Amino acid sequence: MTECRRPLDPIDADALAAGAEPVYAADAAVHAAGCAACGARIRAARGLLEALDGLPGPVEGLSGLADRVTRLRAFSSRERRTYALWNAPVLxxxxLAGAGTALLTLPTLSAGEQVSVGVAASAPLVALVRSAARWALDFLTLAPRGLEALSQGMREEGTLGLVALALLVPVGLALSRVLLRAPGRR
Ligand SMILES: [Zn+2]
Incomplete structure (x- = not known):
């Protein structure tokens, strides 16, 4: 196939392939009729159009999507004030924030400079950790006797590492509540 000295603009090739008027060269159709290279270009464009036309229609949506969207609708103002709904994510x-901060403040980890920076950056969270630790100890004290012994041990040790361990209790409770609410488990 010989090279074309005046190749068609791709837009004109597409227009001719679709049966429309060319945009740039008014004589594009005449030129393509006598030019093998441009004729082949138009046939290629027509093949692409036909392939696109042959594609299947829109794919069927996810089954049950509407139900799930409805379930995920915004909370009403009354629901927003109900702490029971926010209990699990808050806890x-x-x-998680408390346990992570407690891990950062462990003596073995605070040796490195990077960790020191992390401790400085998370200083406001330490207060949260301490209050959460008190809450966790109270919880353990009120818990059945098996947990009471653990609570006693934690009071005697008093290290943040054990505080992080104690925080696993509320985290576990919250996780179980979240998992119970997961779709498909109802
Ligand atoms: Zn040509």
């Missing part, structure tokens, strides 16, 4: 977030 989960506080527990």
């Amino acid at each position: 989960l977030t506080a527990g």
Whole structure:
């Protein structure tokens, strides 16, 4: 196939392939009729159009999507004020943040400079950890006798590492509540 000295603009090739008027060269159709290279370009564009036309229609949506969206609708103002709905995420977030900060403040980890920076940056969270630790100890004290012994041990040790361990209790409770609410488990 010989090279074309005046190749068609791709837009004109597409227009001719679709049966429309060319945009740039008014004589594009005449030129393509006598030019093998441009004729082949138009046939290629027509093949692409036909392939696109042959594609299947829109894929069927996810089954049950509407139900799930409805379930995930915004909370009403009354629901927003109901702490029971936010109990699990609040406990989960506080527990994870507290446990992570407690790990940062462990003596074995605070040796490195990077960790020192982390401790400085997370200083406001330490207060949260301490209050959460008190809450966890209270919880353990009120818990059945098996947990009471553990609570006693933690009071005697009094290290933040055990505090992080104690925080696993609220985290576990929150996680179990979250998992119970997961779709498909109802
Ligand atoms: Zn040509």
